[in-house]
Amino acid sequence: MSARLALGPVFFNWDAEAWRDFYFRIADEAPVDVVYIGEVVCSKRLPLLAPHLEPVMQRLRRAGKEVALSSLALIANEREAVAMRGLCDGGALVEANDMGLARRLAGRPHVLGPFVNIYNESTLAYFARNGALRACLPPELPAASIERMAAGTPIELEVLVFGRLPLAISARCFHARVHDLHKDACQFACGQDPNGLPVETLDHEPFLAINGTQVLSHACCALLGELGWLGRAGIVVFRLSPMAIEMPAVARIYRDVTDGRLDPDEALAMLRETAPDFVFANGFIHGTEGRAFERAALPGGE
Amino acid sequence: MMELVCPAGTPAAFRAAVEAGADAVYVGFRDETNARNFPGLNFSVPELKEAIGLAHGLRRKVFVAINTFPRAGEEALWHRALAAAEDLGADAVILADIGLLDHAARRHPKLRLHLSVQAAASHADAIRIYVEEFRVRRVVLPRVLTVPEIAALNARIAVETEVFAFGGMCPMAEGRCSLSSYVTGQSPNMSGVCSPASHVRYERRQGALVSLLGGSVINKFDPDEAAGYPTLCKGRFVAGAAGGYLFEEPVSLNAGPILRDLETAGVRALKIEGRQRGRAYVTAVVAAFRKLIDELERTGDAPSDLVHALGRLAEGQQGTTGAFGRAWR
Numbered sequence: 196m197s198a199r200l201a202l203g204p205v206f207f208n209w210d211a212e213a214w215r216d217f218y219f220r221i222a223d224e225a226p227v228d229v230v231y232i233g234e235v236v237c238s239k240r241l242p243l244l245a246p247h248l249e250p251v252m253q254r255l256r257r258a259g260k261e262v263a264l265s266s267l268a269l270i271a272n273e274r275e276a277v278a279m280r281g282l283c284d285g286g287a288l289v290e291a292n293d294m295g296l297a298r299r300l301a302g303r304p305h306v307l308g309p310f311v312n313i314y315n316e317s318t319l320a321y322f323a324r325n326g327a328l329r330a331c332l333p334p335e336l337p338a339a340s341i342e343r344m345a346a347g348t349p350i351e352l353e354v355l356v357f358g359r360l361p362l363a364i365s366a367r368c369f370h371a372r373v374h375d376l377h378k379d380a381c382q383f384a385c386g387q388d389p390n391g392l393p394v395e396t397l398d399h400e401p402f403l404a405i406n407g408t409q410v411l412s413h414a415c416c417a418l419l420g421e422l423g424w425l426g427r428a429g430i431v432v433f434r435l436s437p438m439a440i441e442m443p444a445v446a447r448i449y450r451d452v453t454d455g456r457l458d459p460d461e462a463l464a465m466l467r468e469t470a471p472d473f474v475f476a477n478g479f480i481h482g483t484e485g486r487a488f489e490r491a492a493l494p495g496g497e
Numbered sequence: 498m499m500e501l502v503c504p505a506g507t508p509a510a511f512r513a514a515v516e517a518g519a520d521a522v523y524v525g526f527r528d529e530t531n532a533r534n535f536p537g538l539n540f541s542v543p544e545l546k547e548a549i550g551l552a553h554g555l556r557r558k559v560f561v562a563i564n565t566f567p568r569a570g571e572e573a574l575w576h577r578a579l580a581a582a583e584d585l586g587a588d589a590v591i592l593a594d595i596g597l598l599d600h601a602a603r604r605h606p607k608l609r610l611h612l613s614v615q616a617a618a619s620h621a622d623a624i625r626i627y628v629e630e631f632r633v634r635r636v637v638l639p640r641v642l643t644v645p646e647i648a649a650l651n652a653r654i655a656v657e658t659e660v661f662a663f664g665g666m667c668p669m670a671e672g673r674c675s676l677s678s679y680v681t682g683q684s685p686n687m688s689g690v691c692s693p694a695s696h697v698r699y700e701r702r703q704g705a706l707v708s709l710l711g712g713s714v715i716n717k718f719d720p721d722e723a724a725g726y727p728t729l730c731k732g733r734f735v736a737g738a739a740g741g742y743l744f745e746e747p748v749s750l751n752a753g754p755i756l757r758d759l760e761t762a763g764v765r766a767l768k769i770e771g772r773q774r775g776r777a778y779v780t781a782v783v784a785a786f787r788k789l790i791d792e793l794e795r796t797g798d799a800p801s802d803l804v805h806a807l808g809r810l811a812e813g814q815q816g817t818t819g820a821f822g823r824a825w826r
Contacts, residue, residue: 269670270620271641273649280622294595295622298630312616312672312686314566317596335675335684343569362676363669363730365744366641367826373739378826394743395735396714403676405736405743410669412679478682484711485679 198426198453200446201229201353203309203331203436204265204290206361207406208240208385215247217437222258224443226450229432230255231290233265233282235310236364237407238275239381252287263288266296268310269364269408290331297325304328309355309434310364314340319348329353331434334360334416337482338424338493345429354425356418357445357466358436359391359404359411360476360485369405381407389439401474414476414486417466419459421480422452424493444469498794499759500766502560502659503783506538506773511548513776518787521558523591524548525772530578531562532615533772534689546585558588562772564613565689566594566672576600583608591637592616593672598631611635614661615672615685621653628656635659637768640750641670643823644758651763660759662752663782663807664770666819668730668745676729680711692728699724708732751816753807756789756799759821782810 202221205214221230232251234240248264255262264287266279276295283289283299291297292308307313307322307330314333322330329351332341345352368378370385370392385392391404391411404411415438418425422433433453435445448465451457457465466475478487503519505511514522525531527539540548549559561582567575575597582590583605590608592598593615601610614637618624627633635657638647651658667674671685678684681696698709706718708727715732718724725731730744750770752759759767767790769782785807793799808816819825 268673269617269641270623272620272646273653276620276622293620293623294616294618294626295620295624298622298626310673312566312594314594314686315569315572315596317567317572317600318594319596321595321599333675333686335678335687340569360675360679362679363674365669366820367668367745369743371826373736373743375739377824379823392736397717397733397735397740398714399735400713402713402734403679410676410744479675479678482682484682485675 198422198430199228199432200226200449200453201231201432201434202227202442202446203355203358203434204231204233204235205437206236206359206409206411207389207391207439208237208383209389209439210386211243211247214244215251217442218251219254220443222254222260225446227260227435227446229261229263231263231265235265235268235292235308236409237368237385238267238278239383241278261288263290263306265290265308266292268292268308268361269366270295271366297322297327300326302326307331309333309361313344316344316348319344319350323348323350329432331355331432335479335485338428338480339482341425341430341480342428351431352429353432353434354418354430355416355436356422356425356433357449358416358438359414360416360479361409362403362412362485363410365408365410368408369410370407373405412476412486413474414488415470415473416477417463417475418477418480419449419452419462419466421477421493422449422459426453438470438473440470499756499764499790500659501783501786501790502766502768503779504664504769504772504774505548505779506533506535507776508540508544508548510774510776510779512551513780514783515552515555515557517780517783519557519783521560521588521766522548522552523560523562523768523772525562526578526581528574528578529689530565530575532564532613532685532689533562534565535694535773538773542581542585549586553586560589560591560611561587562591562613563597564591564593564615566686567597568687572596572600579605579608589635598627598633602631609634611637611659613637613672614639617641617670617672619670621650624650624654624656628654635765637661639671640666640820642820644755644762644821647759647764648762657765658763659766659768660752660764661750661770662756662759662767663786663811664749666745666748666750666770666817680713680729692726697727746817748817749811750819751808751811752818752821753789753799753804753816755818755821756793757797760793778810782807785810
């Protein structure tokens with residue numbers, strides 16, 4: 196069976212209608228098998244998306260996609276915990292990005308998101324016993340860890356292969372801080388930056404991106420030459436993390452590579468045309484700094 | 498009375514912490530099993546044996562931090578650290594990884610388990626999983642909660658909580674941060690280091706001192722400015738029209754002014770950060786907290802002169818109550 200493609204949740208605060216229309220297009224045009232939707236970064240954004248969740252889920256399901264609801268990555272108070280309990284009890288497949296949800300979902304199929312720390316076989320074994328169907332591994336894992344964990348786990352493993360990398364989450368809102376606003380009266384300043392607000396060093400070297408309480412990489416993760424290795428290692432789902440670019444086109448590029456119709460080098464050139472404003476990185480899987488772009492093949496690869 | 502939990506990166510600092518009035522001292526083995534894996538720091542097995550002997554002789558406790566996330570295929574190193582901690586008579590181990598907690602609960606059922614701040618268990622549902630599945634007896638709360646949130650949380654859970662009260666602080670949720678590995682290849686979770694010294698460089702440029710991490714500028718200091726270590730999230734950056742300390746100022750946490758609030762919120766233990774600190778610092782901070790806690794117990798209040806004295810020990814002379822106060826967000 197060829198690898199499946201997944202679309203991760205949108206991290207950014209897109210206008211709610213634009214968010215809905217994005218998924219309608221994904222349903223119609225993007226060759227992805229799994230779609231994760233929902234708010235991961237900030238609980239203040241939850242009500243903005245709420246009215247559109249059901250129509251988006253229906254549209255995606257009608258298009259034959261498996262749909263999962265992603266949880267918040269950081270739950271800091273009872274109000275957020277209650278919202279997440281509601282998410283778990285709604286009957287849909289849930290991607291848990293926090294341990295508290297994993298407990299509530301025990302015994303029924305669920306997905307563990309990239310914000311749950313799964314670094315080794317014992318942790319994976321625990322979640323397998325807990326009833327997890329699939330786990331999206333943390334982005335900072337090197338190939339050696341991925342290979343080791345994929346060997347002999349009953350859980351499906353997923354790896355993030357495209358998009359700005361989620362690097363940190365805080366109780367503090369950096370968008371509010373940059374705009375000199377208080378988090379409680381943030382005016383949703385994050386809504387102005389559909390790919391996050393670029394952060395540069397004092398030398399004006401592009402460095403990171405801010406998205407509300409989240410910090411992302413400046414570079415866009417792009418694993419293409421590594422897909423074959425990942426497939427052979429036992430990774431069955433490849434995740435594309437949405438950006439405000441032509442995501443259906445990105446999905447088609449990845450689909451063509453996983454189906455063997457497109458050479459990874461050609462695919463990279465096409466990806467550069469699709470995302471001209473971004474530099475690419477693949478360092479984490481190569482065991483080096485995440486922002487690096489390595490041309491060398493992974494050990495054991497072609 | 499709240500328990501005072503103090504750091505020691507060397508046998509000398511350990512003795513200093515005990516002499517200055519620590520109720521418990523936390524330490525790590527000299528390898529990547531602990532989150533302060535710095536050169537020249539931490540304990541060999543014989544050193545820890547001696548330290549535990551010293552502490553137990555004075556009826557103080559020793560906690561061993563085994564709080565990084567074991568690397569796939571190499572979990573045995575972390576398992577050996579657990580077994581060694583139990584053999585040496587540690588009063589508790591401080592763990593973060595689910596797989597390691599699971600292993601400890603099965604193989605070391607008598608060993609007391611504390612949940613590390615690196616697990617970032619920030620709400621009741623998450624904490625209950627660690628308590629019910631792995632019999633965790635104390636949870637070190639992530640530095641993302643306000644005091645009222647801590648009080649509400651303590652009312653909902655049946656396990657001791659410990660909070661960081663002084664020292665370096667992360668603006669990010671702990672155990673969920675890959676900023677360091679994005680820039681240097683080494684992370685707190687996997688290598689036990691953040692912004693490692695091996696990747697730090699200082700340059701002089703037109704009179705200014707520039708600090709770099711992994712070749713990227715983290716800060717620039719004017720000649721009359723005190724230069725600091727280039728911890729990634731505490732550098733100066735530019736975003737849109739804004740510039741400066743975008744994530745966090747180079748401040749240090751000082752909960753001295755709100756100790757009574759923390760006690761009222763049901764906090765069982767206060768933790769001082771700083772296993773990388775020398776014995777003079779450890780002595781000064783631990784002694785100050787000892788006095789504060791004792792005064793709080795005796796009079797129900799923390800004297801302001803003691804709080805001020807503590808403030809002077811804070812990094813960069815600037816203290817913050819951090820996420821304990823809502824305005825920080």
